[in-house]
Amino acid sequence: MALFQTDFPWLLALTLAPLAGALACLAFRRSDAVCRALGLATSLAVLGMGGLLFVLLGGPRGPGWLLREDFAWIPRLGARVSLGLDGLSLVMVLLTAFLVVVGVGVSWRREKRSAPLFYALVLVMESGILGVFLSLDLLLFYLFWEVMLIPMFFLIGIWGHERRLYAAIKFFLFTLAGSLLMLLAILGLVLFHARETGVTTFALEALLGTRIPGVWAPWLYAAFLLAFAVKVPLVPLHTWLPDAHTEAPTAGSVILAGLLLKTGVYGLLRFGFPLFPGPARDSLPWLAGLALAGLFWGAWVAFRQQDAKRLVAYSSVSHMGLVLLGLAVANPIAFEGGVLQMLNHGVSTGAMFALVGMIAERAGTRRLDELGGLWARAPVLGGFFLFFALASMGLPGLCNFAGEFLVLTGAFRASPWLGAVGAAGMVFAAAYMLRLMQGVLWGPPRSDAPWRDLSLREGLVLAPLAAVVLWLGLHPQTFQDPFRALAGAMALALGGGGAP
């Protein structure tokens, strides 16, 4: 802890470090090799900082702040660069740092067009995501929220597959539609606060206590909810997701599924629920319903897909439905499970996208009826595929199991019906994953072209992912400890532990 007694702004440095790397990439844009190295070095450095924070600040923690930083920014508007790290943001920061390294690793030498721009965009996006997870000022949060959007738009649009333009603009419009309404709601909230206290401020802590005139509170909450629900995504706002995930380059899919979706849930936990507890409580039954709808709808549509990448994309809709179910039942166990499930999903789906990317590179197709025989042709790659697919299905001992178990336990406690229906959704997950494995792993090879097995670089990307999957499966406490008390406090503040 002595390390953090000093005045060094750790959080600010963490947020801005990727940005510095991005600028360096643009400065050295003549050499692809230098930029790749810069991309990797920066993302590893951020992972190092995140890891250090986790080692020093992890372990069982209370619900309070572990680190707080505050700098002047726009005095006239009462907006400040206000960053805070608690147990929840700690694990999200760690996940971000880890998955960006994975993203850089999977795209090594893969992005033919303008590598410097590619790495610069990935790093800018990392800054944005870290900023979202750390901001405690609504204006700053909104700024980072949009900053992570633009690089993703370019990643999909420049390096994506066939229908990339359509996917890129659809992604941008959907997310912006939600967030612009949230911006109006933020302004409304700030103006209400100013009218009540005479102080204009965007600070979350100050705004928490704002008394919002009765008719307005549900509307403001709805605007926040809409912005976050688009990101999560909540059915029926999910239609941008399959397109964006499928068309994005592999690194983009990994970051999109692993991180961007989580910002929506995080936003609800950090801002949506605490700012508007009353309307949030009223919305919980609806959220639970939509979460279950997403769980089943995503699974069903995933089952029907022919495109392996699209299948994984829809599986995200299904998994995020479960995360949201955890939030919607609003008791400590389910909340804890929901947050844990975010980590699980981030790692396992990130790995699935990386694998599908590697297979599509070799086969030249992602269609299940044209793939097959991976097990026979590339046993190591096939082994990893089996491993991560089983993890994604929720096999005990691998990552998703613990999170799903906690969410479902919480759901049972809230209402046996919810728990039962949710548990039935797990069967669906098994169905589409089995179909994916059947299509990719087994059966006769459809062409005679020789495949090389896993390269060293690919192994270096997949091995850490596998290790983390095992860690999350066998000893999730390491990651649960920092946010357990916090999740409990949040759930109690929201639902009082009762049924929705």
Added chain:
Amino acid sequence: MSLPEVLSLLPVLVLAAASLLVLMLGLWVKSQALLSALGVLTALGAGALALLVPPGVPEAGGMFSTAPYARFFTVLWSGVAALTLMGSVRYAAGRRFPPGEYVSLTLFAGAGMALLSAASSLVGLFLGLESFSLVLYILIAFHRGSAAGIEAGLKYLVLGVTATAVLAFGVALIYASAGTFHLPEAMAGIAEGASLRPLGLLGWAMLLAAIGFKVSLVPFHLWTPDVYQGAPAPVAGLLSAGSKGALFSALLGLVAGVGAGLRDLAPVLWLLSGLSMLLGTLAALRQENVKRMLAYSSVVHMGFVVMGLLDSSFAGREAVVFYLVFYAAVSVGAFGVLTALSSQDGEPQQLAAFRGAGFRHPFRAAALAVFMLALAGIPPTGGFMAKLGVFAAAIHAGHLPLAVLGVVASLISLVYYLKLVMVMYMSEESAPPLHRGSVLESLNVAVCLALVMLLGLAPGLLMEWIGRVL
């Protein structure tokens, strides 16, 4: 006018005198670079004078204020004139513009805008407006080889003169209702209970119509796309940044003078703002020509500024001024990029000409992409902070539906701004390379880019300044 009064207008006089001097010099000196350098230095000097030398008296001739507010805009328009001149050296030389006239007229436009922003009476308003409008009539049609340019100039002239007539009539009616040209007293004529209130309101309506024409608010906007398309790119930037901004800076003073009477004007402003945002956006969607798209985009942005005008509180006026500064920077920057990509034979105007520019011309294309995102109001650019201000103003003044309309317009507008960005970065094939550009042009673009980003990342600096001058 007494000597102290004349001296207090020194920055504007410097611009005007330099304009005449350059015009004379143009008879002998044929170097565009040399005369432009002189012009840039004078404009910067005038800006520095306005910034550093405090005026001796608060008002000159009962027509022009020398208050900090006026000085602020003198600095801004001097800067715009300097940047425009700096960015258009190669452009003007390549098209064989008579160097003396071009530089002289641009400086004079800067002087006119500064006068308009400083107007403290309706006469001053008229004088300032006319002095730069006349200049723009010429500048728009300055390229004699371009038929589109001549057409644009004629169109602007005919409609502009009509607007001037309407403005003069409106001023006369307001004078009749209040008995004075001086502001804000002249606005007392429309106060509730004033004996000649109907006359004053009619005058106001005509004034608004004329101003609506000049800043191209729907339904007075029809000239805008043609003029933008035909005018030389740097002149279009000047028109977009300066002439509209200067009018709004004057309008801000007018509206502030109305006080409680604003309640009756609010529905009109509401309608002008809403229509401009909505119809401008829908029209811009269909454009394949970048300059026409920027023209309709300016219609939308002026709608946003009017939205800010609806809130007469300090925050509302601050938001309007912030918006004007941002819009000046982004307009000069965007048209600066178009200028820098132009060859002697023509400007790239069609979207197709920009295919693959993102990789062929990395700096200028990136700058243009940032300007597009800024116009769309995406953080962390200045466009976001500007829109935030006017949205907050609208909500504060109780016009939430208008703010929602603004959000819808912003969202749709993203489609056409992103279209250009996507063409530059995401097309399969590349168009023939555009011009390499010159150092001065890149410097112009870089300054605007830095300003646009600074306004987004540290808007507090400008806000403090505006707070001091309002």
